[in-house]
Amino acid sequence: MTSEVTLQTVCVPSEDVVAREIEGEIIIVPLVAGIGDADDELYTLNETGKAIWDRLDGQRSLAAVAAEVAGEFDAPPAAIEADVLGFAAEMAQRGILTAGA
Amino acid sequence: MSDFVRRTTRLERPIGSRLGRLDIELTERCDNDCIHCCINLPAGDREARARELTTAQVEGILDQAAELGCLQVRYTGGEPLLRPDFEELYLHARRLGIKVLIFTNARRITPELADLLARVPPLVTAEVTVYGMHAESYEAVSRVPGSYSQFRRGVDLLLDRGVPFVVKGALLPANRGEVEEFEAWAATIPWMDKPPSYAMTFDLRNRRDDERKNELIRSLRLPPDEAVAMLTRRPEEYRREMTEFAGRFMGPQGDVLFACGAGHGVSVDAYGRAQPCMGVRAPELTVDLIRACAAGGADGGGATLAAALEAFAALRELRATNPEYLRRCARCFLKGLCEQCPAKSWAEHGRLDTPVEYLCAVAHAQARWLGWLGADEYAWEVVDWRARVT
Numbered sequence A: 001m002t003s004e005v006t007l008q009t010v011c012v013p014s015e016d017v018v019a020r021e022i023e024g025e026i027i028i029v030p031l032v033a034g035i036g037d038a039d040d041e042l043y044t045l046n047e048t049g050k051a052i053w054d055r056l057d058g059q060r061s062l063a064a065v066a067a068e069v070a071g072e073f074d075a076p077p078a079a080i081e082a083d084v085l086g087f088a089a090e091m092a093q094r095g096i097l098t099a100g101a
Numbered sequence B: 001m002s003d004f005v006r007r008t009t010r011l012e013r014p015i016g017s018r019l020g021r022l023d024i025e026l027t028e029r030c031d032n033d034c035i036h037c038c039i040n041l042p043a044g045d046r047e048a049r050a051r052e053l054t055t056a057q058v059e060g061i062l063d064q065a066a067e068l069g070c071l072q073v074r075y076t077g078g079e080p081l082l083r084p085d086f087e088e089l090y091l092h093a094r095r096l097g098i099k100v101l102i103f104t105n106a107r108r109i110t111p112e113l114a115d116l117l118a119r120v121p122p123l124v125t126a127e128v129t130v131y132g133m134h135a136e137s138y139e140a141v142s143r144v145p146g147s148y149s150q151f152r153r154g155v156d157l158l159l160d161r162g163v164p165f166v167v168k169g170a171l172l173p174a175n176r177g178e179v180e181e182f183e184a185w186a187a188t189i190p191w192m193d194k195p196p197s198y199a200m201t202f203d204l205r206n207r208r209d210d211e212r213k214n215e216l217i218r219s220l221r222l223p224p225d226e227a228v229a230m231l232t233r234r235p236e237e238y239r240r241e242m243t244e245f246a247g248r249f250m251g252p253q254g255d256v257l258f259a260c261g262a263g264h265g266v267s268v269d270a271y272g273r274a275q276p277c278m279g280v281r282a283p284e285l286t287v288d289l290i291r292a293c294a295a296g297g298a299d300g301g302g303a304t305l306a307a308a309l310e311a312f313a314a315l316r317e318l319r320a321t322n323p324e325y326l327r328r329c330a331r332c333f334l335k336g337l338c339e340q341c342p343a344k345s346w347a348e349h350g351r352l353d354t355p356v357e358y359l360c361a362v363a364h365a366q367a368r369w370l371g372w373l374g375a376d377e378y379a380w381e382v383v384d385w386r387a388r389v390t
């Protein structure tokens, strides 16, 4: 699935995980087997990860997500695009995100 | 992994979470009738069953827990798998993103449940208590014919489906000769990363409901010197662990009653009373989550979990007044090592601040073995305790 993720891809959190927001922190809890490498693996996101995650709503393309995040963090768009792509590809590969067209 | 994501294992409590620990005793009923059990009621006890939380009530408590940032619930009992809605309650927690720790005797693990636990993993290693390695010894404890083969079948199903679990023992006359056999078997379970732990100091009936059973439980407790012999079978390891432990957790606590973690989490009994820990059942320290009560429920309903947590915070202000406690436990550096606590004191004596003589003797026997106390010394007499434990 990694190779399918491009800037045009629209992503949405998979139904195989539960994303919890606890006092501003995103914690992703697998619902089904096979997501983590360990039996009790969870994922937490840092500030940038959260900014990306919050925008993965099944509407915006990754390019749009990257543009918004670049604006929020006042960072060069090209660098953020690469980060967003890397993030989305990895999360899609683990089954945490579902990548659409 | 990308810089934005951190993989984390064994996460029990996110920093911002307001509720660290939630235990729910789904039922006090059990399909075993263990000779040493501090809580069980017969599986078919209709009156108990009628009073138990409904599915919707348990789910409501879980919903509140999720709101408070709780990441893990422990389902215990009695035998939690006796509840016909266990799968529903399990899935409700998991869909809220809550991990589930299951305490069970494994007799009711079916192929369907094992499949479910494999497909939707609990994310916490389940814990199975073992009462014997053979039908004769197991059933001398469980007092239910056929229970041993059901337990073995349950465990085999978990192994077959790769559902992580560990085993624990309860050391009783019928199985004391099987320790080596048990440990050799336990070592073959892929998730056992250390030897099994054992219950051997057995609590009295938690609800103070059966003096005859209490007599039996007292008679089953391992004598202090034998308990120490059991604990020190790996002497170096034991000494190292206890020295580390002493540096971090031991020392006189004065008259503060709850010097432990009680009240930072919530334990809910089978009928919806929130307790500061699983053992504290003194009615004046518990909060009814179902029926209206003083701790502040709304709309004629019970208190919220948040209100219970608030009520429990006040426990940290409670002080002991029993002169015997003040003379001994308040000045005792074994506090922390000794299992005496308000819950055990209440089960034994009906009040929160009384030394429990059996536990006192076990703690002293441990301290003597470690060389922290002389043969005729008592821990509350020792002033230079720091020098002794290092």
Ligand code: SF4
Pocket: B030, B031, B032, B033, B034, B036, B037, B038, B039, B040, B077, B078, B079, B105, B129
């Ligand atoms: S299996 Fe556990 S809860 Fe059931 S009777 Fe035995 S000790 Fe008690």
Ligand code: SF4
Pocket: B328, B329, B330, B332, B333, B334, B335, B338, B339, B340, B355, B356, B357, B359, B360, B361, B363, B364, B379, B380
């Ligand atoms: S060892 Fe005895 S005196 Fe010390 S805390 Fe335990 S019960 Fe109290």
